[in-house]
Amino acid sequence: MKVLVFGGSFDPVHKGHVALLRRAIKKISPDVTHIVPAYHSPFKAKSPTPFRLRMKMLKLAFAGLSKHLIFDDYELRQGGKTYTYQLVHYLQKRYDNPEIYLLVGTDCLNDVHNWKNPQVIFDNTTVVAGKRKGYNENPANFKHIFLPGFFPKLSSSRVRAHILSCGNIPDTVPPQIAQTIYKHQLYGLDIHEWLKAHLKPNRYLHSCKVAEMAAALSDIYDVNVETAVRAGILHDAGKGFSGEELIRFCRTHKIKVPFFEDICRQEPSLLHSFVSAWLAKHTFGVKDPQVIRAVAEHTLGSLSMSTLSKILFVADISSKDRKYKDAFLIRNLAMQDLDKALWYAANRKLLFTIDSQKWLCPLGIDLWNHLVKQGK
Numbered sequence: 194m195k196v197l198v199f200g201g202s203f204d205p206v207h208k209g210h211v212a213l214l215r216r217a218i219k220k221i222s223p224d225v226t227h228i229v230p231a232y233h234s235p236f237k238a239k240s241p242t243p244f245r246l247r248m249k250m251l252k253l254a255f256a257g258l259s260k261h262l263i264f265d266d267y268e269l270r271q272g273g274k275t276y277t278y279q280l281v282h283y284l285q286k287r288y289d290n291p292e293i294y295l296l297v298g299t300d301c302l303n304d305v306h307n308w309k310n311p312q313v314i315f316d317n318t319t320v321v322a323g324k325r326k327g328y329n330e331n332p333a334n335f336k337h338i339f340l341p342g343f344f345p346k347l348s349s350s351r352v353r354a355h356i357l358s359c360g361n362i363p364d365t366v367p368p369q370i371a372q373t374i375y376k377h378q379l380y381g382l383d384i385h386e387w388l389k390a391h392l393k394p395n396r397y398l399h400s401c402k403v404a405e406m407a408a409a410l411s412d413i414y415d416v417n418v419e420t421a422v423r424a425g426i427l428h429d430a431g432k433g434f435s436g437e438e439l440i441r442f443c444r445t446h447k448i449k450v451p452f453f454e455d456i457c458r459q460e461p462s463l464l465h466s467f468v469s470a471w472l473a474k475h476t477f478g479v480k481d482p483q484v485i486r487a488v489a490e491h492t493l494g495s496l497s498m499s500t501l502s503k504i505l506f507v508a509d510i511s512s513k514d515r516k517y518k519d520a521f522l523i524r525n526l527a528m529q530d531l532d533k534a535l536w537y538a539a540n541r542k543l544l545f546t547i548d549s550q551k552w553l554c555p556l557g558i559d560l561w562n563h564l565v566k567q568g569k
Contacts, residue, residue, distance in 0.1 A: 194288055197223035197321070199296040199438065200268075200280065202231045203247055204240045205374060206254040207365050208300075209347035213323045216340045217296045218259050225261045227284070230266035235276055235309065243268050253369045265490060278313035281482060285317065291317040298344075299325050311335075350419060357381030358404035358422045369444065384426060384477055391433040395514075400429050402512035403505070406524070410504045414531055424487040424505050427477060431468030436461035442468050446475075452555055459552035466492040494539060494560035503535050510538045536564050 199214055218226060229230055230247050233239045240247070244266070251263055268275045277295070284291055295318045297305070302322040305311055314320070315335040319387040322337060323344040347365050355363045357380060362371040373548055374380060388397050404425030411421035434442060440457050440505050443450060443464055450456060450467045457464075470489035487502040498506065504527075511523035511534075519541055527534035539561050 194291050195221060195294065196284055196288060196291040197221050197222040197226040197294045197296060198229060198284065200229040200231065200277070200443070202234050202237060202240055203251055204242050204349050205247070205352060205366060205371075205380070206250050207347050207349060207352055208367060209345055209365070210366065211254055211258070212344060213296065213298065213340070214255060215258055216323065216342070217294070217321055220338075220340055221259070221294050223259075223261070223294065225263060226259055227263045228255060229265045229267055229280060233274045235274045235546075246373070246377060246379075250370050253373065254367050255473075270484065276293045276309040278308070278310040281313055281317050288299070294321050295319070296321045298323055305335070340412065352361065353380045354408055354418045354422045356421065356424055357384070358403050358408055360385035381423075381426065387476075388426070388430065390494075392429065394431070396429055396432050398512050399512060400426055402514040403428060403508045406508040406512045406527075406529050407504050410508065410527055410531070413528060414500050414504065416504060418527055420481060420484060421501060421504055423473075423479060423481075424484045424501060425508060426490075427473045428488050428491045428505055428509060429465065429467055430472040430488075431465040434465065434468060436464075439464040439468055440445050445554075446471055455552075456554060460554065463492060463554055466490070493554055493556035494535075494561045495556070496559060498535075500531070503531050507531065507538045509533045510541060536568065541565055 197217060199210075199217070201210070203210060214226075214228075218468070221371075228251055230244065230251060231237075232242075232244055237407040248264060248266065255262060257427060267280065281293060281295075284293055295314065297320060299322055302320060305314060305320060310312065318336070320335065320337040321422050323340045324342075325346050326343045331428065345365075352363060352366060356374070360382060362374055367373070375382065378386065388400060392400065404422045407425035408418050410416075411418045431439065431442070439461050442448070443453065448471055467489050470485045473488050474485050479485060483499055483501050487499065487505045490498060490502045491505045494506055496503070507523060507527045511520045511527065513524070519537070523534050523537050523541070526537060543553070543557060543561055546557070
């Protein structure tokens with residue numbers, strides 16, 4: 194009996210998953226196909242998207258592909274991290290001497306030997322993989338077959354990052370799945386609704402453009418794209434408050450701000466970075482301290498900025514909605530040398546402040562002096 198099994202987080206399921214499964218069914222002609230969404234993948238943080246909702250989207254996406262699909266909640270019943278070798282044992286108990294075919298993407302094919310108890314997989318399954326263009330065929334030494342043709346380079350993480358950055362769903366997601374995502378305000382759509390309600394249209398657009406640029410820079414400087422996008426979209430969440438409201442918010446929530454009293458007297462709008470960081474943590478549930486820190490530092494910087502903080506600082510001043518003449522220069526420079534772009538961005542911010550005859554915050558001055566010392 195041929196048993197095809199397709200597991201993964203499917204968070205969310207996209208057209209690449211559908212194409213992969215359709216071709217595998219055609220190639221293998223299985224007697225039964227198990228779709229097994231992960232409850233908690235051993236390789237990822239537990240998905241905030243409820244298991245039952247991901248299962249619902251899978252049923253919508255794969256409807257009609259075969260009469261012999263089993264949407265299996267095996268991992269939910271396990272109640273924790275589940276490994277593929279355990280899934281193999283489960284199928285062997287469920288069926289009499291099954292011929293198991295394990296469906297994976299090309300990236301997974303190269304990692305199977307790193308999975309827990311891989312010999313169980315090698316001895317008891319045939320791994321079925323889809324190829325992407327440019328793939329260098331050099332898999333580990335185990336039973337495997339490639340599906341005919343090539344598959345697009347799609348990933349659920351990229352889908353999530355796209356939705357979080359711009360508030361719409363890419364066409365790589367099946368329409369029926371998009372409807373479910375909109376209905377349940379998944380993958381950051383709730384954040385976009387909040388921002389639209391609390392920011393002026395131009396400020397909301399700026400937030401999206403900063404998130405977009407942060408995503409582009411994350412690819413270059415090896416920062417998780419979702420992390421970069423989350424910092425970008427939330428960096429100005431507090432920008433809708435007036436100066437008096439920012440001061441009151443900081444006092445009420447006991448937000449620690451360097452030079453707080455000076456900022457309150459001279460330029461209270463600078464408090465928006467610290468309020469945005471508080472909102473990221475307490476309103477939107479961001480747990481990553483790097484994101485919270487980057488949001489807090491995106492206006493004035495600090496003497497020990499992480500790569501993410503540098504990305505956000507530069508993206509804020511040079512995103513595509515910025516129209517001043519040096520924005521294009523900083524944006525291009527950032528694609529080549531982030532530290533040089535940071536130096537130029539800090540320089541521009543100081544000059545803008547001086548030209549506007551505004552107060553110079555000591556934090557901005559400290560950053561500039563630190564960058565000058567580093568450059569010598």
